[in-house]
Amino acid sequence: MxxxxxxxxxxxxxxxxxxxxxxxxxxxxxxxxxxxxxxxxxxxxxxxxxxxxxxxxxxxxxxxxxxxxxxxxxxxxxxxxxxxxxxxSVRTRVVIRVTPGMGAGHYAALVAACHRAAPEADVDVTEQASPVQVAELADGTADLGLLREPVVARTLHFGARIDLPLNAVVPGDHPVAGSVPVRLRDLGGSGLLAPPREHAPAAHDDLVATCERHGFLPENVREVTDERAAWGLVASGGYVGLTTEQPGRYGGVDVVPIEGDVLAMAVRLAWLDALSPPAEALPAAIAAALTSHNGHVRSADIHQPRAASELPAHRDAQHVVDGRKPR
CATH class of the missing domain: 1.10.10.10 (Winged helix-like DNA-binding domain superfamily/Winged helix DNA-binding domain)
Structure with missing residues (x-):
């Protein structure tokens, strides 16, 4: 076997x-x-x-x-x-940086697609916050980046925007566990787990603002870097999270779809100069892998998350980093 x-x-x-x-x-x-x-x-x-x-x-x-x-x-x-x-023999090394926050399914699909598209290369895929990615793409440390929208970098070339729908992660005994789908306001009374704001400030603020507009005012917003740790916190009670993973039961947590697909993780591929083989095949391969895994390509004129300064202050959301309030 x-x-x-x-x-x-x-x-x-x-x-x-x-x-x-x-x-x-x-x-x-x-x-x-x-x-x-x-x-x-x-x-x-x-x-x-x-x-x-x-x-x-x-x-x-x-x-x-x-x-x-x-x-x-x-x-x-x-x-x-x-x-x-x-x-x-000399093998080409291709360095790809990926924004944190994608579920294991999307991440695995992306890595597998890269190795299929460029089998003759050593493809190195690692997670990196979008602001750091922009710097590494500019100085040539990275060849390709999958950035969290919105992105402002005049020197880079960009692929199409891809929206990865976000589903809710709730404790297995939560009232909405197993529901298809769940309304955001039904998550009230819980804290929200989210990636650190510094990874993508405008996207982070837009996510919290969208939750509030749809009736979900988190008790607090706790920033967590590792999705596995986030799911552990959800399982212990008191928090809900968001993920690109498929709906279903995962041990002590349930992943349930959100009504109306009102939340999505918007990402975009970026690179500095014209790509040469074998890297030139990777943008199309990555986009195909993500879209075949429930992602959706969006046109350039679709609404982009607003800058943090354009968003209202979150009076009801108390931000916590690793369990501590910022001073």
Whole structure:
């Protein structure tokens, strides 16, 4: 059995919660995907999913094994990179910076698309705040950046804006858990977890203002850099979060869609000069990966988040950084 390939099947199904979408993401037909999953379940001796004609749900055993599956694939990728670097021939290194805040599904789809589009290169994908990305693109440290909108950088070339719909992350016992969809005002009474404002100030302010306009006035806004830590805080109660992950149950939290798709993570690819092979193939590959994973390309005249100075002060939202109020 090809354990690595079958673990890729497991992870794709777990994130998509749909066999057809998982097969599309992997670039294979659905029957081999189903057969591979059955072989993996037989090899591990556990059932990873409960599935019927309406839904696919990760079992408790599947939830327990999913982090380990991610670690195995990460180690395999590192092994492949190390092996390629032993080659005496010169390989091109392409550095890609990605704004924090994307869910694991989008991030994995992006990385996989880069390696498929440029197999002859060492593609280095890491997270970086948008202001730092702009500086690294300008000085040549990075080749490509996926920036959080709005972006102001006259020297850069930009791809199309892509909107990644945001869903709500709520405790498993929250009144709206399992609801399809949830209204923002139904999240009232909870604090909101959000990426640090310094990563993208205008986008952060626009997100909080949109929540308020739709009736959700958070008890406080706590800035958290790591989505895994954020989900742990949600599971412990008192907070809700936002994610680009697909709706479903993930251990102690539920991801539920928001009515009207009123919130989205707007991103845009950027680069400094004309891209040469193999990097020139990457913008289209990344855009295709994100749009196939529930992202939407938006035209340039669509409303952009306003600058922080144009937004009203948040009288009811008390900002907290890592549990401490700023002085």
């Amino acid at each position: 090809d354990l690595v390939r079958h673990l890729e099947y497991f992870i794709a199904i777990a994130h998509e919660r749909h066999f057809g979408l998982a097969a599309q993401r992997l670039g294979i037909r659905q029957p081999p995907l189903s057969q591979g999953l059955r072989r993996l379940e037989s090899e591990l001796g556990v059932r990873l999913f409960e599935r019927d004609s309406q839904s696919v749900t990760v079992t408790d055993a599947g939830q327990a094994l999913l982090p380990a599956a991610h670690r195995v694939l990460d180690e395999v990728e590192q092994l492949r990179l190390l092996a390629r670097r032993q080659d005496t």
